[in-house]
Amino acid sequence: MFRLSAARSRPELDARPSRWAPRRLVPKVLAGSALAVLATAVIAPSAGAQDTAPDATAVLGTQVNLLWVVLGAVLVIFMQAGFALVETGFCRRKHAAHVVSTNFAVFGLGFIGFFFVGFPLAFGGFSYAAFGLDKPVGDALLGSGNWIFLFKGGWALSGGGITPALLGFFLYMVAFMDTTATIPTGSMAERWKWGSFVIWGLFCGAIYYPLFAAWTWGGGWLAKTWDTMSLGAGYVDFAGSGVVHAVGGVAALAGAIALGPRIGKFGKDGTPKALPGHHIPMAMLGTFILLFGWFGFNAASTFAATDVQFATVALNTAAAAAFGAITAMLWITKRTGKPDPGMMANGMLAGLVAITAPCAFVAPWAAAVIGIIAGVLVIESVFFVERKLKIDDPVGAISVHGVCGIFGVLAVGIFANGSYGAAWNGSTVKGVEGIIKGNWSQLGAQVLGAVVICTVIFGVVFAFFKIQDAISKAMGKGGIRSSEADEIEGLDIPEMGVLAYPDFP
Amino acid sequence: MQLITAIVKPFKIDDVKDALKAAGIGGVTAAEVRGFGRQGGHTETYRGTEYEIDFVPKVRLDILVDEGLVDQVITTIKDAAVTGKIGDGKIWVTPVSRVLRIRTGEEGADAI
Numbered sequence: 001m002f003r004l005s006a007a008r009s010r011p012e013l014d015a016r017p018s019r020w021a022p023r024r025l026v027p028k029v030l031a032g033s034a035l036a037v038l039a040t041a042v043i044a045p046s047a048g049a050q051d052t053a054p055d056a057t058a059v060l061g062t063q064v065n066l067l068w069v070v071l072g073a074v075l076v077i078f079m080q081a082g083f084a085l086v087e088t089g090f091c092r093r094k095h096a097a098h099v100v101s102t103n104f105a106v107f108g109l110g111f112i113g114f115f116f117v118g119f120p121l122a123f124g125g126f127s128y129a130a131f132g133l134d135k136p137v138g139d140a141l142l143g144s145g146n147w148i149f150l151f152k153g154g155w156a157l158s159g160g161g162i163t164p165a166l167l168g169f170f171l172y173m174v175a176f177m178d179t180t181a182t183i184p185t186g187s188m189a190e191r192w193k194w195g196s197f198v199i200w201g202l203f204c205g206a207i208y209y210p211l212f213a214a215w216t217w218g219g220g221w222l223a224k225t226w227d228t229m230s231l232g233a234g235y236v237d238f239a240g241s242g243v244v245h246a247v248g249g250v251a252a253l254a255g256a257i258a259l260g261p262r263i264g265k266f267g268k269d270g271t272p273k274a275l276p277g278h279h280i281p282m283a284m285l286g287t288f289i290l291l292f293g294w295f296g297f298n299a300a301s302t303f304a305a306t307d308v309q310f311a312t313v314a315l316n317t318a319a320a321a322a323f324g325a326i327t328a329m330l331w332i333t334k335r336t337g338k339p340d341p342g343m344m345a346n347g348m349l350a351g352l353v354a355i356t357a358p359c360a361f362v363a364p365w366a367a368a369v370i371g372i373i374a375g376v377l378v379i380e381s382v383f384f385v386e387r388k389l390k391i392d393d394p395v396g397a398i399s400v401h402g403v404c405g406i407f408g409v410l411a412v413g414i415f416a417n418g419s420y421g422a423a424w425n426g427s428t429v430k431g432v433e434g435i436i437k438g439n440w441s442q443l444g445a446q447v448l449g450a451v452v453i454c455t456v457i458f459g460v461v462f463a464f465f466k467i468q469d470a471i472s473k474a475m476g477k478g479g480i481r482s483s484e485a486d487e488i489e490g491l492d493i494p495e496m497g498v499l500a501y502p503d504f505p
Numbered sequence: 506m507q508l509i510t511a512i513v514k515p516f517k518i519d520d521v522k523d524a525l526k527a528a529g530i531g532g533v534t535a536a537e538v539r540g541f542g543r544q545g546g547h548t549e550t551y552r553g554t555e556y557e558i559d560f561v562p563k564v565r566l567d568i569l570v571d572e573g574l575v576d577q578v579i580t581t582i583k584d585a586a587v588t589g590k591i592g593d594g595k596i597w598v599t600p601v602s603r604v605l606r607i608r609t610g611e612e613g614a615d616a617i
Contacts, residue, residue: 094562263516264516264519488516493549493558497549497550497551498549498551499558
């Protein structure tokens with residue numbers, strides 16, 4: 001097992017509710033040259049004149065780190081295109097304009113919800129000096145001390161503390177939220193009313209995603225379980241196997257249950273029927289675009305280019321993707337006789353989802369193992385969901401994001417090797433360690449997080465869909481599922497008014 | 506020999522196929538077509554401009570049968586394809602003067 005040093009200076013504890021302790025000493029300056037010069041003049045160095053040179057370098061480092069965050073945001077936003085192509089390719093031709101439009105619109109809908117209230121609720125108390133977010137924009141809204149459930153500050157990105165660093169951070173976080181928001185559009189495809197979906201997008205950005213994000217990344221109670229429950233470094237999730245993917249996956253599960261299966265999916269005796277997607281190349285292109293964007297998702301989660309662990313993270317991400325795809329290829333061939341392209345694509349995504357939480361804390365061999373396990377897990381999960389649970393998931397979102405997301409959360413507690421993550425969540429750990437280092441308490445924190453996702457978070461989103469459905473029916477609008485006639489005709493015309501592939505050109 | 510042609514709703518073709526197999530019919534040719542009858546089309550808007558969609562997607566089935574089976578096959582298709590809603594389709598019969606199986610060269614009833 002080889003060890004990379006995470007940073008050149010020793011880590012420090014940070015008493016403020018923040019995602020990580022800052023890993024290098026950074027003067028309290030804003031990322032702006034005039035103010036930086038003024039601030040360095042005000043700070044009285046205890047040593048001699050050579051302190052002004054490191055200060056300028058440190059300022060540049062902060063600026064570079066903010067650039068890294070914004071680049072990461074751009075890469076993750078591009079993943080919206082990946083999701084759109086994967087889902088549309090896996091669905092039928094007559095619904096293509098509708099499916100791709102849900103993926104398109106969810107970016108803006110989630111953004112709007114997050115812009116007005118979601119971001120403050122999740123990250124009002126967050127700060128991280130490495131890219132220039134020195135002070136949180138707000139503080140606790142619900143709860144206090146180690147038991148914070150929601151934050152406040154920065155409503156509609158206005159008020160005090162709205163700096164470029166904060167806005168760059170918002171952009172990165174909105175991209176993660178939109179990833180969660182777009183996951184259920186896959187499992188609910190081909191029978192979801194447009195108007196009902198629109199409400200989901202706003203709800204996800206405003207309330208649903210911020211809940212678990214506040215409890216973990218925002219510095220809330222799950223992050224503090226290292227202190228309140230002596231669980232390792234608290235709940236650890238580097239880039240969001242849990243916070244983003246499993247949270248999206250349980251929403252996909254709740255939505256698929258609430259809508260029910262597509263017409264013709266299950267025979268009278270319950271045997272599943274194949275409803276093949278209409279464009280395999282589109283689905284695979286989408287998978288590659290997701291792989292591309294995932295480097296922003298994972299590697300830029302160091303929030304610092306000055307923290308070269310980003311290279312380890314990038315490699316681990318690629319390794320899990322490669323091993324996941326090939327394992328899935330071999331496993332589906334073993335199970336059904338041929339290397340089904342859809343399952344290969346799901347295998348790559350499963351590996352990526354599963355490595356997303358542990359990517360900074362594990363060695364490359366472990367990243368490969370995680371990819372291999374995910375490649376088998378996703379296929380068996382798809383079979384289980386379809387054949388045993390009789391739930392219709394046109395793209396496998398529940399299995400890729402929900403099941404493999406939970407696996408990724410647990411994988412931190414198993415494969416983390418202690419080489420990185422000192423003072424995570426403000427704790428006293430020297431690094432995040434799992435079972436392979438003989439440490440079981442981290443797994444405890446991970447299991448707690450997984451249980452919370454599968455119970456509380458699932459409960460919230462399931463209630464949302466059921467209540468929305470009941471209100472829609474009470475208003476005479478027929479519920480959140482499209483009518484049988486519309487579904488049979490294809491949602492493109494009845495819902496969107498255009499055909500993805502018009503008849504005669 | 507007769508050629509039975511049926512125009513049915515696309516989502517009905519699995520039911521029709523299963524019914525024909527159960528009735529012992531050996532082969533069918535299917536094609537995706539578009540058409541209209543009384544069902545008619547409707548007006549939609551594309552980027553602000555209205556346009557008519559007249560042609561509705563259907564599936565056309567062609568089946569070669571012996572004289573004696575024509576009535577039975579028509580009934581089988583009709584019962585499997587009917588929904589009661591407008592646009593269910595039509596079935597018609599045309600006489601066929603000669604049929605040949607390419608692989609063996611058989612003709613007539615042996616070729617069906």
